[in-house]
Amino acid sequence: MPEYVIEREMPGVGDTDAAGLKGASQTSCNVLRDLGPDIQWVHSYxxxxxxxxxxxxxxxxxxxxxxxxxxxxxxxxxxxxxxISPMTAE
Incomplete structure (x- = not known):
């Protein structure tokens, strides 16, 4: 299945506390559950x-x-x- 990188411009998001990040994660997971198994969130930075x-x-x-x-x-x-990663160079 293809993988994608999504860029989300959200000024100040780096100052979000753990509870806020948890809430955003829960929102995302609820929507993913409703959309079905064809979409998967791997991780975010x-x-x-x-x-x-x-x-x-x-x-x-x-x-x-x-x-x-x-x-x-x-x-x-x-x-x-x-x-690619440092392993690619070997």
């Missing part, structure tokens, strides 16, 4: 003003549906074509 999320889904459209339903921005959605 929270930075001062953005969240970068990794998702598995059959299409970009399903990711957009998740974002709209959950009330989260999806400023850019890019399909991941390859994964």
């Amino acid at each position: 929270v930075t001062p003003d953005k969240i970068y999320c990794i998702y598995r889904a059959p299409s970009e459209e399903l990711i957009k549906t998740h974002a709209e339903t959950a009330g989260f921005p999806a400023n850019s959605i890019s399909e991941i074509k390859a994964l």
Whole structure:
């Protein structure tokens, strides 16, 4: 299944406390449950003003549906074509 990186512009999100992040995670998981097994949230990186999320889904459209339903921005959605790391150099 294709993987995507989603960039969410959310000014100040890096200052969100643990309870706020938990609430956002619960919202996302509830919407994912309603959308069914074809979409999966892998993990996210929270930075001062953005969240970068990794998702598995059959299409970009399903990711957009998740974002709209959950009330989260999806400023850019890019399909991941390859994964590299220091291990790639070996």
